[in-house]
Amino acid sequence: MSNCNNCTTKYSDYFSDELYTWCTACGNYGIHAAVKRALVAENVAPKDTLLCFDVGCHGNGSDKIGGYAVHGLHGRIIAFASGAAMANQNIEVIAFGGDGGTLSEGIGHLVHAVRSNYNMTFILHNNRNYGLTTGQASTTTPQDTPMHASPDGVTATVINPVDFVLSLEPTFVARSFSGYVPHMTEVIRAGMRHTGFSFIEILQDCPTYNKATPHEWYMERVYDVTKDSHYDRFSLADARRVASISNDKIATGVLFQNLNKKDFLSKQLNRKAYTTQLVDEVQKSSVDEFTQAFR
Numbered sequence: 001m002s003n004c005n006n007c008t009t010k011y012s013d014y015f016s017d018e019l020y021t022w023c024t025a026c027g028n029y030g031i032h033a034a035v036k037r038a039l040v041a042e043n044v045a046p047k048d049t050l051l052c053f054d055v056g057c058h059g060n061g062s063d064k065i066g067g068y069a070v071h072g073l074h075g076r077i078i079a080f081a082s083g084a085a086m087a088n089q090n091i092e093v094i095a096f097g098g099d100g101g102t103l104s105e106g107i108g109h110l111v112h113a114v115r116s117n118y119n120m121t122f123i124l125h126n127n128r129n130y131g132l133t134t135g136q137a138s139t140t141t142p143q144d145t146p147m148h149a150s151p152d153g154v155t156a157t158v159i160n161p162v163d164f165v166l167s168l169e170p171t172f173v174a175r176s177f178s179g180y181v182p183h184m185t186e187v188i189r190a191g192m193r194h195t196g197f198s199f200i201e202i203l204q205d206c207p208t209y210n211k212a213t214p215h216e217w218y219m220e221r222v223y224d225v226t227k228d229s230h231y232d233r234f235s236l237a238d239a240r241r242v243a244s245i246s247n248d249k250i251a252t253g254v255l256f257q258n259l260n261k262k263d264f265l266s267k268q269l270n271r272k273a274y275t276t277q278l279v280d281e282v283q284k285s286s287v288d289e290f291t292q293a294f295r
C-alpha cells in the first residue's frame with residue numbers, strides 16, 4: 001500500500017480492538033479506511049499522529065483507530081486541534097467534524113482556522129444531517145426535505161461548505177466522496193502534505209437518514225475535476241466555478257491550493273528565533289515562577 005521504499009508503518013498499526021457501531025453501509029467505514037491508508041502511505045506512525053474527533057456519528061469512531069485520539073465537545077474540535085498542531089509541529093494532526101457541529105455552533109472556529117491558516121488537516125464528514133441524534137436537518141440538508149423534528153422540511157437556505165470556505169481566502173480546499181476510498185486517500189494525503197489549513201469535505205453516505213441524496217445519487221454525479229487539463233487548482237475563480245453541488249454533477253479532487261501564504265506559526269515574528277517546539281518549552285517552565293508574585 002505504501003508508496004515509499006523505506007516505510008515502516010503498516011496498515012495493521014492503525015487497527016483497534018474496539019468494534020464499530022455504525023449502521024451498515026455508513027460512509028464512515030470508507031473514510032476510516034482512507035485515513036488509515038493515507039497515514040500509512042505517508043509513513044506516519046501512530047505515535048506521531050493525533051486524531052481529533054468532534055461529537056457525532058463519526059466521533060464514535062475515535063477509539064476504533066490507532067494513534068493518539070481525542071473526542072471533543074460538539075463543534076469545538078478545530079479549536080482543540082489547532083492548539084495541538086501549534087504546540088508540536090512534529091505531530092500529524094488531523095481533525096474530524098460533522099456538518100452539524102462544524103457549520104452550526106462550530107462555524108466560528110472554522111472561519112478563524114481558515115483565515116489564520118493553522119497547519120493541520122480538517123475532514124468534514126458531510127452526511128447532510130445530525131445522524132447521531134436520529135436525523136435532524138443540518139445546514140447542509142437540502143431545503144424542504146422532511147427530517148426528524150421538521151417533517152415539513154426547513155426553509156432556511158443551505159450552506160455549501162466548499163463555497164463557504166473558498167470565500168475565506170483558504171490555502172487548501174478539496175472534496176471527495178465516501179464511496180471512493182482510493183480517491184479519498186489521495187485527497188487526504190495531499191491535505192497532509194500541504195503546509196497550512198487543509199479543508200477537505202467528504203460527501204458521506206448516511207443510508208439511515210439521508211434519503212434525499214443516497215449513495216446512487218452521488219455515484220451518478222461525482223467526478224474528479226482535476227483530471228481536466230484545463231482546470232487550474234491554483235485558480236480561485238476555477239474553484240468557485242465548480243464549487244456548487246448541482247443536480248447534474250459534483251466536482252471532487254483538490255479544488256484549490258495556495259502555496260504562497262504562510263501558515264500561522266511561520267508568520268509569528270516572536271517565534272523566529274526558536275528551534276524548539278512549544279510543548280518542549282512549556283515542560284521546561286514552572287508555573288510557580290508566574291504565580292510567585294501573587295502569593
Ligand code: SF4
Pocket residue numbers: 021022023024025026027028057058127131132205206207208209
Ligand atoms: Fe452512519 Fe448515518 Fe448511521 Fe450515523 S446514522 S452511523 S452517519 S449511517
Ligand code: MG
Pocket residue numbers: 056098099100125126127128129130131138
Ligand atoms: Mg452530519
